[in-house]
Amino acid sequence: MPETTRRTDRLPGNRYGNRPTMKDVAARAGVGLKTVSRVVNGEPGVTPETERRVQEAIEALGFRRNDSARVLRKGRTASIGLVLEDLADPFYGPLSRAVEEVARAHGALLINGSSAEDADREQELVLALCARRVDGLVVIPAGDDHRYLEPEVKAGVATVFVDRPAGHIKADVVVSDNFGGARDGVRHLIAHGHRRIGFIGDMPRIHTAAERLRGYRTAMEDAGIPVADSWMSLGATTPERVRRAAEEMLSGPEPVTAIFTGNNRVTVTVIRVLAGHARRVALVGFDDIELADLLEPGLTVVAQDAAALGRTAAERLFRQLDGTLLTPERIEIPTRLIARGSGELPPAD
Amino acid sequence: MPETTRRTDRLPGNRYGNRPTMKDVAARAGVGLKTVSRVVNGEPGVTPETERRVQEAIEALGFRRNDSARVLRKGRTASIGLVLEDLADPFYGPLSRAVEEVARAHGALLINGSSAEDADREQELVLALCARRVDGLVVIPAGDDHRYLEPEVKAGVATVFVDRPAGHIKADVVVSDNFGGARDGVRHLIAHGHRRIGFIGDMPRIHTAAERLRGYRTAMEDAGIPVADSWMSLGATTPERVRRAAEEMLSGPEPVTAIFTGNNRVTVTVIRVLAGHARRVALVGFDDIELADLLEPGLTVVAQDAAALGRTAAERLFRQLDGTLLTPERIEIPTRLIARGSGELPPAD
DNA sequence: TAGAGCCTGGACAACGTTGTCAGGCCGGGG
DNA sequence: CCCCGGCCTGACAACGTTGTCCAGGCTCTA
Incomplete structure (x- = not known):
């Protein structure tokens, strides 16, 4: 049986388009599976010559590591979830962006969703994110009861609420004054x-x-x-x-x-x-x-300061993940009065 | 050895906070592993009484299916990636939102990132998303050479470019006129x-x-x-x-x-x-x-019409995934002139 | 009452990766 | 000449889930 048909005859069409795996790379390079893993992850202990052969095989096959499998093995997904009310609302743009920047600095990706101010949809989204095993969650609450998050928090999902406090759960909260x-x-x-x-x-x-x-x-x-x-x-x-x-x-x-x-x-x-x-x-x-x-x-x-809200929340989240941070806190971000004229009009009777 | 310490003594602290698995649920409910799977996925062939026991165990343990493992097995992640220039730009808010709505209608989550108009960062982001095995990508190009995406597209990652055409690659493009x-x-x-x-x-x-x-x-x-x-x-x-x-x-x-x-x-x-x-x-x-x-x-x-751009792109993406759509196309979304006064001022010399 | 067929439940392998561990090889010292 | 230590390398199990397949018990009918 030719190598190329190895998988197609087992399962129907739901594979990742028959992508090459480390096994394929190993076979082509004539090395062991683990050696490929070492090269891909930049681990030490591989001869330059061997590494070259592996790199060539990777290039030739267009191999890309499957992070799903990696996550399964390692337990951390390097991704955090952001649940907000509406991505299209201009207030949340800078906030998301700030969260994203912090996540990026920590090598994490951002998954986000809009709750549309609907408590059920918020819960649905949050739980979907937990099922993906995001490392942490930044939530702008739509509902006012977050007890459903308790098992997740207990299981180690770092959680920070922003803009509004959470209901019936102990967690970090970052709000404006x-x-x-x-x-x-x-x-x-x-x-x-x-x-x-x-x-x-x-x-x-x-x-x-x-x-x-x-x-x-x-x-x-x-x-x-x-x-x-x-x-x-x-x-x-x-x-x-x-x-x-x-x-x-x-x-x-x-x-x-x-x-x-x-x-x-x-x-x-x-x-x-x-x-x-x-x-x-x-x-x-x-x-x-x-x-x-x-x-x-x-x-x-x-x-x-929407950006400060997002940044502060994300930073606390990663401190929770570091283990640097333990007790939930409530943080207030100050607001700023900007006088431009409309507020300084005298009363006209 | 008590059941609860089953895992902690093997690996250090990188587990998902010791979350319960289907195995744990099965043990507690006194049923087989596959039976739990059936209940969780609503598959037929489980007695109401058995189902009740399983549900109880799930509740008691706070079990939540690990989608990483599921993805690994099934080959589809039910998530799509969106790479844009800047989440904070008001133009992209409605666009993201539209993409998200379409994704939601197809049961998919949205992962997004900002390229900050930097070609390298775009590539980095896109490849990170591919490593997560997103089912598809909506990309607002920052760079003008997307050959790096070829192996991915070949491997079955549905791809649609929005707002600007892609460089050196055949793919769907949705742009404004x-x-x-x-x-x-x-x-x-x-x-x-x-x-x-x-x-x-x-x-x-x-x-x-x-x-x-x-x-x-x-x-x-x-x-x-x-x-x-x-x-x-x-x-x-x-x-x-x-x-x-x-x-x-x-x-x-x-x-x-x-x-x-x-x-x-x-x-x-x-x-x-x-x-x-x-x-x-x-x-x-x-x-x-x-x-x-x-x-x-x-x-x-x-x-x-930013929302139309996003919606159209996402819809094409899912049609690619359905297999309904085969040949890449270029779609133009019309613009609309809105006269409000500043454009109707007469020339003043 | 026996056999056929259905329904429920479980054992097992596989998905692609990484951690553990052991084996092979080489060079240097006893 | 042999042994030891260090360096590479690879076999193997495990992560948590789902698909396949089979076993056992039940009901229904002849």
Whole structure:
């Protein structure tokens, strides 16, 4: 039986297109299997002459080591998983990139998936990644119960949560200072003379949204300003609802003179509303936006450092893997107020 | 010897944290190994009662199938690789997301990496992905020679290039209609009365940049407008150089009355330059930008459909894997001119 | 009641790699 | 001349899973 048909007659077509293996290389080079392994992995103890023969065979056959098999043997995959909400969201781009850079520095690849803000899909993804035996996970939680991860963590999968805290599980968490950032943003408006300030944000069941709301309330309270219910809109998820909420708080008996927006999607919609509005209304938004400086007026924002979030999380993950790191911690990344004009407009009644 | 120490005394600490295997599950449930496999994979031929016992053992031990081993046995990894230039670039967000959605629909995971526009790094990444035995690759080329991929393609790795064509290799390519889009954009300016139109773009060795330049030249030629050398700036990679290029073509003896920008990074910089410029200059940019409609004037763009690029590429990839698709093809995704004001300004001398 | 056929379960090999270990060869020293 | 030590090399088992194949027990029918 000719060597080339060795495999095709056993299994149907599900092989890796009949790729050459170390065995094939060994046969061609006339050496033992282990010698090929040594050459491929740069291990010492191979004569230059032997090495040359092996290299030639590798070249000729187009051999490439099968890392699946390697992983099976060695126990480490040199890959980490990243589960986020939506790869297409501009906030997550720099974050992924930062995680990737750190992974690369540690010789690891990045596998990622979008949960689409759906808890079940998050779990499905995370477990699929665990089945691949990723060495670690960076998760931006969609759900609020992560007990399903317990066996994995116990089994040694390094885990770090980013952007939002995890639910019912002890693990590293890296978040922005949502509370402080929002408070500072609202204080900024108060400092510029505003008292009737509106807040439009996401559903409070999302941790970041709740924290930002708390920042708003605290700033108002500290300034001794009672907050009218009509000034707050929570759960503004669609542009349509944001638009309606903004228009409501801009009309009515006690119209707001300034608005604080809880995330960049909301901010964008509110900018559109204000663009078609006669009275000048001050605006500060959570999250920076590209071209914010080119708007008229420039958009004042509370900027998060997405790259720092990702970098910090990934670094902690690899420290867990090193064994350098033991006790789970909560790390807060500071935000930065960037004044560009829209937040410095005086109240216009 | 107690069962729990079974492995630790053999190998040092490089195991998967001593995870339970099917063998462990089988032992605990008092059944055979293959029976566990059957339950885990939902294969028929297991009594409900046996299945229950197995499920219980799985639950109790926190067992999770090791896909590395599975892959080794089955030959398909159910994962595809995506190599792009920079995850943080807003253009690639929707593209990745689209690829991911298609992968998900086919039950595959997405592994991705950024080449940082570096050919060596691209190759390194691609080969690492091949070593993991991804089923297929979606590559946004950084280099222009992809012969290194030949053994892989021959070995059955489905491959699709996106955004730019591949070099020296036969493979599917999905690109935007860069030529037509740029031509239409410049025609739009001509139609609004401009004759002295500048072009600022990337290095012509990048395929997309060259095509867009060709579109510009063709539109000008078709209109019978001779192009002055000082109207064209190629290789504008840094904001600083873009700024200088723009300022040069706006001053001088024959200043341009309109500018066509070759990509979104250039566009953004030019907007900044024009914002500080007295004379009103028309502008059309290649690539859409978030909030483009909120600028004053609104930014007219030639928009690419990044999601369509990604989706189309991924779909072809899976058709390759199905065996439905055989001959490599070049697919062009149309662009769309979106007029928002900046491109409709009349020439102001 | 015996035989045929079906259903369930398990033993075993194989996937491609790496760690362990032992054997062969060579040169130098006793 | 023999023995020892060091250096290369290769045989073999193991990683955890799945496909193949066979055995045993059951039911159903003649």
